[in-house]
Amino acid sequence: MSLGSNKVLDESKQGDATLIDAGPDNGKKLYLESYGCQMNFSDSEIVASILAESGYRTTRNPEEASLVLLNTCSIRENAEQRVRNRLNHFNNTKKKNPELLIGVLGCMAERLKAQLLEEEKLVDIVVGPDAYRDLPGLLEEVTDGRKAVNVLLSREETYADISPVRLNSNGVTAFISIMRGCDNMCSFCVVPFTRGRERSRDPESIVREARYLYQEGYREVTLLGQNVDSYRWNVSKKGDVIDPAKETVNFAQLLEKVALTAPDLRIRFSTSHPKDMTDEVLHTMARYDNICKYIHLPVQSGSSAVLKRMNRGYTREWYKNRIDAIRRIMPDCAISTDIISGFCGETDAEHAETVSLMKETEYEFAYMFKYSERPKTLAERKFTDDVPEEVKQARLEEIIAVQNESSLKRNRASVGKTFEVLAEGVSKKSDDKLFGRNSQNAVMVFDRGDIIPGTYVRVKATDCTSATLMGEVVKG
Ligand code: 5AD
Ligand code: SF4
Numbered sequence: 001m002s003l004g005s006n007k008v009l010d011e012s013k014q015g016d017a018t019l020i021d022a023g024p025d026n027g028k029k030l031y032l033e034s035y036g037c038q039m040n041f042s043d044s045e046i047v048a049s050i051l052a053e054s055g056y057r058t059t060r061n062p063e064e065a066s067l068v069l070l071n072t073c074s075i076r077e078n079a080e081q082r083v084r085n086r087l088n089h090f091n092n093t094k095k096k097n098p099e100l101l102i103g104v105l106g107c108m109a110e111r112l113k114a115q116l117l118e119e120e121k122l123v124d125i126v127v128g129p130d131a132y133r134d135l136p137g138l139l140e141e142v143t144d145g146r147k148a149v150n151v152l153l154s155r156e157e158t159y160a161d162i163s164p165v166r167l168n169s170n171g172v173t174a175f176i177s178i179m180r181g182c183d184n185m186c187s188f189c190v191v192p193f194t195r196g197r198e199r200s201r202d203p204e205s206i207v208r209e210a211r212y213l214y215q216e217g218y219r220e221v222t223l224l225g226q227n228v229d230s231y232r233w234n235v236s237k238k239g240d241v242i243d244p245a246k247e248t249v250n251f252a253q254l255l256e257k258v259a260l261t262a263p264d265l266r267i268r269f270s271t272s273h274p275k276d277m278t279d280e281v282l283h284t285m286a287r288y289d290n291i292c293k294y295i296h297l298p299v300q301s302g303s304s305a306v307l308k309r310m311n312r313g314y315t316r317e318w319y320k321n322r323i324d325a326i327r328r329i330m331p332d333c334a335i336s337t338d339i340i341s342g343f344c345g346e347t348d349a350e351h352a353e354t355v356s357l358m359k360e361t362e363y364e365f366a367y368m369f370k371y372s373e374r375p376k377t378l379a380e381r382k383f384t385d386d387v388p389e390e391v392k393q394a395r396l397e398e399i400i401a402v403q404n405e406s407s408l409k410r411n412r413a414s415v416g417k418t419f420e421v422l423a424e425g426v427s428k429k430s431d432d433k434l435f436g437r438n439s440q441n442a443v444m445v446f447d448r449g450d451i452i453p454g455t456y457v458r459v460k461a462t463d464c465t466s467a468t469l470m471g472e473v474v475k476g
Contacts, residue, residue, distance in 0.1 A: 035073045036071075036107070039195075040072075040106055045165055048165040071105040101124045102125075104126050128151035130157045160205040219422055226271060228272060271296050304316045359402060362410060369396075371392060407466040420458055421458070438459075
């Protein structure tokens with residue numbers, strides 16, 4: 001999760017691919033673009049790995065590709081619109097290069113299935129998030145203008161054995177997917193329909209991946225899941241042990257196992273769910289210096305009535321209790337959130353409750369969105385999307401303004417303090433500067449000197465904006 005200025009999350013953020021020069025070579029090049037959440041970016045690394053096995057090399061240049069894959073997001077309507085525009089663009093390229101194959105992966109593949117192939121004739125291949133192993137076979141089927149599709153969802157697939165190809169890697173930070181799917185059924189959310197049932201990945205394979213990344217020089221891993229707090233291994237949903245001969249692992253225990261990989265491997269995770277986040281997780285975080293003091297805890301709304309309509313499974317009071325627990329157990333922990341403005345039936349008073357919760361919590365950072373109705377969701381079936389567009393927009397602008405103020409306040413409070421920063425790379429604005437993040441996930445920019453990305457430096461914050469801390473390296 002990057003700390004940019006507080007804004008609507010930019011679904012158009014693209015992840016093109018780096019060249020892979022190992023493995024077989026079938027002479028064909030893959031151009032892969034990812035949209036949406038971190039899980040999609042992580043999945044693209046699995047896709048690149050599966051296709052590398054059958055000889056595809058990835059390229060950053062779509063013009064030399066014989067296969068273009070878009071790993072897509074359905075969370076809001078505008079995310080889907082962007083992908084359609086991109087598909088139209090690649091279809092124009094195809095007119096010049098009829099051999100080019102175009103595929104859609106991820107959530108839109110799952111949601112729109114054959115529609116993309118048949119009605120819109122935009123793609124040759126459609127593959128849902130649980131069917132990536134089938135990609136090489138499907139690509140063989142797509143000859144002579146035939147189309148291929150597999151959007152079957154699985155109860156077991158975790159891609160545990162696949163070693164992801166790190167795309168666009170800075171060699172310092174990496175994602176590790178620890179679970180897939182979501183069983184929560186928040187009423188606004190399409191994810192349970194596109195990514196299927198929740199399942200956790202074998203903890204041993206997670207620890208192995210962390211260890212491998214560390215050996216390769218990585219110094220930070222982010223454990224990914226839609227709801228990491230419901231990670232469970234060898235335990236049924238009801239809480240019964242499945243195989244008494246084997247150990248059981250919950251999220252707090254998994255965190256600890258990964259933290260023990262190496263004291264200088266930083267651990268982050270996302271996303272936590274307020275209804276499931278336990279004090280045990282917080283105590284584990286507090287015990288290990290290398291577990292970053294940062295929690296992304298989406299609230300969605302500050303009104304208990306709206307939360308009920310959203311089917312979030314907690315109230316404002318419960319949420320505030322979780323915030324209090326974080327502050328009590330880890331006073332230096334940063335907290336960020338997601339907020340939706342203009343959900344079905346949201347009144348001015350309910351919106352005001354979101355604003356007041358934000359002011360009380362003073363988040364370091366927030367992702368803020370206008371409600372976008374999604375087909376088949378509980379909200380689409382049960383409620384009316386009745387908040388006018390202008391009202392959604394005005395409320396969104398208000399919450400963004402409140403958040404910018406609290407981000408600035410939080411950053412100002414850091415000025416004068418010294419933090420341990422993991423240097424990640426050269427600053428976008430100046431070749432003479434590096435950027436990295438402190439444990440709290442704040443971006444810090446400082447003089448490059450002879451510092452190499454991937455090393456830890458102590459940086460004293462000297463100035464700030466609402467998005468960034470400027471600092472000086474402290475020697476010794
Ligand atoms: N409309 C707007 N925002 C949504 N989110 C999920 N579904 C929708 C929707 N239909 C937001 C939530 C979630 C984040 C990933 O995206 O805030 O936490
Ligand atoms: Fe969607 Fe809710 Fe699951 Fe998050 S927890 S993916 S918002 S259903």
